[in-house]
Amino acid sequence: MTGTLVLLRAFLRRDRWMYLWWPVGIAILYVSQGWSVDGLYATQAEFDKAAAGMENNAALIAMAGPARALNTTGGQVTWQSAAFGAILVGLMSMFIVGRHTRAEEETGRDELLRAAPVGRHAAMTAAVLDAGLANLVVGAVTGAGLVAYGLAPADSIGLAAGLTLCGWSFTGTALVAAQLTTSTRAAYGLAGAVIGLSYALRALGDISAAALSWMSPIGWYQAMHAFSGLRWWPGLLLLAGAGITVAVGYAVFDRRDFGSGVLPARPGPARASRSLGTGLGLAWRLQRAALAAWAVGLLLGGLAFGTMGDDVGDLVGDSQTSRDLVLQGSGDIVDGFYAMLIVMLAMLAAGFAISSALRPRGEEDAGRVEVLLATALPRSTWLAGHVAVTVAGTLTVLVLAGAGLGTSYALVTGDGSAVARMTVELLMTAPAVLVLAGFARLLHGLLPRAALLAWLALLLSYVVLIFGELLDLPQWFQDLSPFEHLALVPVEPFRWTPFLVLAAVAAALSVAGQIAFRRRDVH
Amino acid sequence: MIDIAGLVKTFGHVSALDGLDLTVAKGEVHGFLGPNGAGKSTTIRVLLGLLRKDDGEVRLFGGDPWRDAARLHGRLAYVPGDVNLWPNLTGGEVIDLLGRLRGGLDERRRADLLQRFDLDPAKKGRSYSKGNRQKVALIAALASDVDLLVLDEPTSGLDPLMESVFRECIDEFRSEGHTVLLSSHILAEVERLCDRVSIIRSGACVESGTLADLRHLTRTSVTADLASAPVGLDALPGVHDLEIDNHRVHLEVDTTALDAVLDALQAAGVRSLTSQPPTLEDLFLRHYGDRIDGEEDGRR
Numbered sequence: 001m002t003g004t005l006v007l008l009r010a011f012l013r014r015d016r017w018m019y020l021w022w023p024v025g026i027a028i029l030y031v032s033q034g035w036s037v038d039g040l041y042a043t044q045a046e047f048d049k050a051a052a053g054m055e056n057n058a059a060l061i062a063m064a065g066p067a068r069a070l071n072t073t074g075g076q077v078t079w080q081s082a083a084f085g086a087i088l089v090g091l092m093s094m095f096i097v098g099r100h101t102r103a104e105e106e107t108g109r110d111e112l113l114r115a116a117p118v119g120r121h122a123a124m125t126a127a128v129l130d131a132g133l134a135n136l137v138v139g140a141v142t143g144a145g146l147v148a149y150g151l152a153p154a155d156s157i158g159l160a161a162g163l164t165l166c167g168w169s170f171t172g173t174a175l176v177a178a179q180l181t182t183s184t185r186a187a188y189g190l191a192g193a194v195i196g197l198s199y200a201l202r203a204l205g206d207i208s209a210a211a212l213s214w215m216s217p218i219g220w221y222q223a224m225h226a227f228s229g230l231r232w233w234p235g236l237l238l239l240a241g242a243g244i245t246v247a248v249g250y251a252v253f254d255r256r257d258f259g260s261g262v263l264p265a266r267p268g269p270a271r272a273s274r275s276l277g278t279g280l281g282l283a284w285r286l287q288r289a290a291l292a293a294w295a296v297g298l299l300l301g302g303l304a305f306g307t308m309g310d311d312v313g314d315l316v317g318d319s320q321t322s323r324d325l326v327l328q329g330s331g332d333i334v335d336g337f338y339a340m341l342i343v344m345l346a347m348l349a350a351g352f353a354i355s356s357a358l359r360p361r362g363e364e365d366a367g368r369v370e371v372l373l374a375t376a377l378p379r380s381t382w383l384a385g386h387v388a389v390t391v392a393g394t395l396t397v398l399v400l401a402g403a404g405l406g407t408s409y410a411l412v413t414g415d416g417s418a419v420a421r422m423t424v425e426l427l428m429t430a431p432a433v434l435v436l437a438g439f440a441r442l443l444h445g446l447l448p449r450a451a452l453l454a455w456l457a458l459l460l461s462y463v464v465l466i467f468g469e470l471l472d473l474p475q476w477f478q479d480l481s482p483f484e485h486l487a488l489v490p491v492e493p494f495r496w497t498p499f500l501v502l503a504a505v506a507a508a509l510s511v512a513g514q515i516a517f518r519r520r521d522v523h
Numbered sequence: 524m525i526d527i528a529g530l531v532k533t534f535g536h537v538s539a540l541d542g543l544d545l546t547v548a549k550g551e552v553h554g555f556l557g558p559n560g561a562g563k564s565t566t567i568r569v570l571l572g573l574l575r576k577d578d579g580e581v582r583l584f585g586g587d588p589w590r591d592a593a594r595l596h597g598r599l600a601y602v603p604g605d606v607n608l609w610p611n612l613t614g615g616e617v618i619d620l621l622g623r624l625r626g627g628l629d630e631r632r633r634a635d636l637l638q639r640f641d642l643d644p645a646k647k648g649r650s651y652s653k654g655n656r657q658k659v660a661l662i663a664a665l666a667s668d669v670d671l672l673v674l675d676e677p678t679s680g681l682d683p684l685m686e687s688v689f690r691e692c693i694d695e696f697r698s699e700g701h702t703v704l705l706s707s708h709i710l711a712e713v714e715r716l717c718d719r720v721s722i723i724r725s726g727a728c729v730e731s732g733t734l735a736d737l738r739h740l741t742r743t744s745v746t747a748d749l750a751s752a753p754v755g756l757d758a759l760p761g762v763h764d765l766e767i768d769n770h771r772v773h774l775e776v777d778t779t780a781l782d783a784v785l786d787a788l789q790a791a792g793v794r795s796l797t798s799q800p801p802t803l804e805d806l807f808l809r810h811y812g813d814r815i816d817g818e819e820d821g822r823r
Contacts, residue, residue, distance in 0.1 A: 106649070183649055185610070267645035268613035276616060277623030286609065367607040371660060374571045374601035374673070375624035378593035522573045 003118030007126035011100050012133075019134060022092045023141040026163070029088070030081045031145040037076040047071050059307030059408070062203040065222045066213075074151050074227030078159055082226075083199060086218040089138055089167030090195040093131045094188060097174035100127035103184040105259060114258070124253060128175060128246060135167030152227065159226035165238035166221040170195060172245025179252040182261040217241055279377055279385035287359055287386070291393045294352035298397045301348060302404025305341050306422075309412030312337040332491070338405075339488045340465075342422070345401040346429035346483065347462055350436045352397050354454050356390040357440035360517075361451045369522055379518055387510060390437050395430055402426030425489050431502035432482035436461070438509025445516030448523075524549050524671055524702045525570065530579035532565055532726075539565040541726040542579070547704050547719075549670075552697050554717030555706040562726040563706040564604065567675050570704075571601060584671075597626050600664035604676035604706075606656040608648030614659040615644030621663040633666040639688050653680040665692050672696060672703045678712060690716060742775040744799045745784065750792025759783050770794075 012019070041047040051070035054060055061067055065083050069075030101124050104110040113123055143160030147153050170191070177190040198216040205213030213219035220241075223234040256262060275281040312334050360383055363369050373379055406422035409415065440454030461481035468478045478484050482502055487495040525547035532540040540562045547553040557563050568574040570583055572592030581588055586595050600621075608617055622628030637644055640658045651659065657680045664672060672693075678686050693703060693716055707713050713720060714734065721731040730737060742763065749770045756772070757765055761780025766773045776784050788796070 183610075183647075185649070265647070265650055267643075268611075268616070268647050270613065270615035270644040272616040272619030272623070276620050282620060285612070289611070367603075367605065368609060370568070370571075370573060370603055371601065371606070371621065372624065373573055373592070374596055374599070375621055376593050376597040376626055377624045381593075519575075521575055 001119045001122055001125060003116070003122040004125045004129070007113070007118065007122055008129050011126055011130045014099075015096060015130060015134070018092070018096065019137060022088070022134065023138045026085055026088050026138050027142040027145040029085060030077060030142050030159070031149050033077045033080045034073050034146070034149050034151065037073050037080075044071070051076075053311050057307065057311070058207045059304070059412075062207050063304055063307075065202065066206050068225060069228035072227060074155055077146070077151065078222075078226045078228070082159070082162075082222050083202070083218055085142075085163050086166045086221050087195055087199060089135055089163055090170035090173075090198075091192070092134060092138070093167050093171040094174040094177075094191040094195070096131040096134055097127050097171055098178055098184055098187050098191070100124075100130060101175070102178040102181065102187045106182070106184050111258075121250065121253070124175065124249070128171060128249075131171040131174070132168055135164045135171065138167060139164030155227045155230050158224055158230040158232070162221045162224045162226065162235055162238070165235050165242070166217055168242035169217045169238045169245065172242045172249060175249030176245050176252065179249055179256065180262045182259075182263075182265045186261075186263075186265075279381040279383075280388055281385070282372075282382075283359075283385035283389045286363070287356055287389045287393065290355065290359075291352070291389070291396070294349075294393075295397050295400050298345065298348055298352075298401035299404040302345060302401040302406075302426075303408045305345070306405040306408030306410075306418075307412055308337075309409060310334055335490045338409075338422075339491045341405065342402075342425050342429065342489065343465055343483050343486075345405065345426060346398065346433055347458065347465070349394060349397045349401060349426075349429075350433045350458050350461070353390060353394045353433050353437035354440045354458060356386070356393055357437040358444065358451055358454060359390075360386045361444045361448055364448065364523060367523075373522060379522070380514065383514055383517055387441070387514065390441075391434065394433055394437060395427065398426045398430055398433065399423055421490075428489065428494060428499060429483070429486060431499055431506055432486055434506035435482040435502055435509065438506040438513065441510045441513030442516065443513070445513035445520070448520075524584060525553075525704060526580070526582040527566070527570070528580040530566065530569060530581055531577045532562075532569055532574060533577055539726055540569070543723065543726060544728045544731075545721050545723075546731075547702060549702055550697070550700050551718040552693065552703040552705060552716050554713035554720040555704055555723070556708065556710070556713055556720055557706075557723040558708055561723050563723065564675055565726075566723070567601075567673055567704075567706060571596070571673065598669055599671040599673055600625060600667045600669045601673045602657070602660045602664050602675065602677045604679055606653075606660040608651060608656050608659060610647065610649035612648050613645055614642060614648070614651060614655070617648065617659050618644065618663040618666065621660075622667050625667045625669065627668060628663075628666045629668060633662065636662040636666055636692070639692075640685060654682065654685065657681060658685070661689065661692075665696065670701055672701070672705075674703065674705045676707055676709075677705070678707075678709065686712070742777055743781060744773075744775055745788075745796070746773045746798075747771070747788050747796045748794040749788065750794060753787055753791040756784070756787050759787065 037047075041050060048071045054070050055067040063083075064079050067079065070079060104113070104123065110123060114120070119125075139160040142163060143157050146156035146160065173194045174187070174191040177194070178184075178187045181187045181190055198218045201216040202213045202219035202222065205211065205216070205219060213223070217238055220234045220237045223231075225231055252262060276285055360369075369382070372382060402423035402425060403419060405426070406419035409422065410418045436454065436457050439457050440451065443451040443454050461483050464473065464478045464481040464484060467473060468481075468484070482505075485498040485502060487493065487498065525545060527543060527545040530540050530543040530545075531538075543562065543566060545555070545566065555563055555566070565574065569576050569581060570588055572588040572590075572595075575589055583595050584598055588595060608614070612620070618633065619628065622633070640662055642655060642658045642662065646655075648656070657677065661677060664674075678689055681689060690712075693705075697703065703716075705713065705716060717734070719731070719733050720737060721728050722737075723729065749772060752770060753767065753772055756762060756767070756774065759780060761777035762784060763775040763777075764773075772788070774784070
């Protein structure tokens with residue numbers, strides 16, 4: 001164990017930003033639920049009515065967790081945050097453990113360390129302590145936030161401590177995964193799959209056989225029943241899970257060779273497929289995995305949103321805040337709610353569009369473009385391949401999000417026409433989404449170093465959507481968001497003019513970016 | 524094949540190339556020699572149309588490498604010094620991809636090269652070592668049907684056995700009448716492979732010629748045991764760093780003055796004599812020695 005503390009100090013320094021953003025982000029997730037619930041319902045009667053609606057909605061229960069004390073602020077906070085908070089601490093633990101163990105080993109930096117006078121287990125011990133500490137900080141900040149917000153201290157601490165324990169058990173999972181695989185990516189895939197499985201098991205368990213929930217760490221966390229008769233003993237299960245998985249991680253580590261895993265690295269094809277020989281073929285090959293992930297994510301997102309059906313009125317409540325948030329003016333509350341959901345799904349799709357538009361920059365940064373452009377592949381063709389994937393991919397994820405939303409809405413309400421209608425409605429937001437992608441493309445062409453600023457444009461659009469009316473932001477600022485110009489379907493009738501103008505702007509930005517790229521140095 | 528005259532390239536305020544000249548004729552293996560940071564890679568990137576020149580004249584196969592990049596690239600293959608592969612593509616896929624983008628691979632040569640370089644083409648990019656990544660790019664280049672190979676420090680990361688395979692491959696490529704531009708700071712490699720050499724330093728070419736041309740500009744190192752103390756050596760023009768320790772003599776001599784030195788040594792009676800031809804290390808020391816000294820002075 002010699003050197004563990006020295007390494008831990010070095011790790012903490014490398015992770016200092018993670019120690020800021022993860023705890024703050026997760027604490028905001030929890031506390032903001034309380035804030036939004038308290039703002040949503042003007043009277044307890046209204047709150048009771050909404051809670052009754054939620055308790056009977058199997059889709060919401062599958063998404064969030066067992067429905068307990070939903071007519072209290074604390075109960076709502078627990079219900080709406082716990083499952084997602086558990087996923088977040090799982091991801092945080094996975095990244096912290098992965099980056100200091102398998103990633104170091106894969107890149108060979110670990111060899112330098114092992115040659116130094118540090119113990120064999122020093123690095124992994126420091127990584128486990130690092131992740132353990134980070135989870136402790138997450139719990140402390142979240143607990144402090146909930147108490148400061150004014151929720152019952154004992155339950156607040158219980159909810160936060162459960163989060164820490166849950167993070168610890170996923171730390172052990174990540175440690176085992178890092179021992180089993182040879183690449184960091186595969187380790188993340190394995191640990192991520194366990195986290196996903198834990199979520200799915202409890203989702204199934206909560207709506208059908210409770211035994212399934214007892215097989216999931218997230219289920220154990222929710223079984224602590226914070227704000228509805230807090231009990232501590234399920235926390236022991238989490239602690240035991242952490243202890244056992246960490247012990248297994250050490251045991252596997254001792255039985256394997258340096259640089260190797262237990263699961264064999266899968267060989268790939270020795271020959272390229274027919275399609276991998278053009279700019280477009282390469283762009284497709286490089287982006288298809290990410291596109292598939294976004295497509296599945298947006299389909300599930302749409303499905304989840306649509307389960308709310310027409311019961312929106314009860315869920316939303318009657319307070320002025322929620323009216324402002326949802327209605328953005330006047331109109332039918334269900335239509336207003338879905339108009340808002342459509343824009344939100346479109347903004348999620350913009351996440352794909354921007355990351356896809358920035359992919360060529362990532363390629364350039366990684367030094368993989370030189371060799372390509374030294375072949376007979378023209379620069380413009382190379383980039384055009386990525387542009388085609390961005391545009392086609394954006395349309396695909398929008399269609400899937402709309403189809404998901406429409407399908408589950410149709411299943412809940414029996415309105416079969418919703419599938420086609422909502423799919424088209426989401427597809428019609430494509431110009432606004434592509435404006436953001438075009439902006440990213442232009443930045444990549446003109447100012448490659450500043451290209452990540454493209455994400456700010458999405459953030460701005462989101463801020464305008466959520467807070468534009470609420471905070472009465474100046475009109476010129478709201479106009480910066482491309483989404484503000486589209487007709488708010490279905491509250492408002494569809495308008496062609498903004499649709500076509502935005503499409504033209506998107507095309508102009510993209511073309512300008514491509515021309516700028518053709519004229520500059522490639523690195 | 525390559526004609527560069529007065530090439531200038533600056534990055535912001537930093538001048539990377541400052542009036543560089545380089546000529547590579549068809550059928551030769553041209554060594555492009557210089558220390559790290561001298562501007563070798565920048566020159567190659569301009570030549571490949573990746574960077575835009577600020578001034579000067581650059582011709583590749585008689586065309587403009589910036590404007591006609593893609594057309595000209597069909598006739599060449601490039602191997603960078605630091606090969607970065609896509610983590611999720613296998614080596615075999617990358618070889619096929621690059622080959623197809625260049626306009627086709629010679630299947631027989633591809634198989635032969637995989638065997639000679641002992642590369643497993645089914646492994647993913649992320650699991651290759653630096654040397655293996657280099658092999659992937661080399662095989663893709665050598666299996667393509669091209670007239671010109673542009674190699675930027677191609678053997679960094681290859682073990683000695685693979686280096687010798689690499690040399691064989693370059694010799695075969697040359698014997699087919701093709702051309703190679705080989706940038707390197709490994710002198711033995713250039714000495715072994717190249718017909719002509721251009722030496723660059725701080726963004727400009729300081730010397731260019733065949734190895735024989737350059738060798739005659741350098742000195743020979745002579746050590747001799749003599750029967751008696753030599754006379755008149757210090758008066759000979761072209762003799763440098765003369766050390767006489769009783770009957771033992773060490774000196775550096777310009778090739779032009781070698782005759783006169785041997786006469787003087789013979790007059791004193793030679794018991795043993797070693798003379799070393801200049802290696803490229805010597806060339807380098809002559810061109811960069813002052814700079815290295817200067818740096819050290821600057822540090823103090």
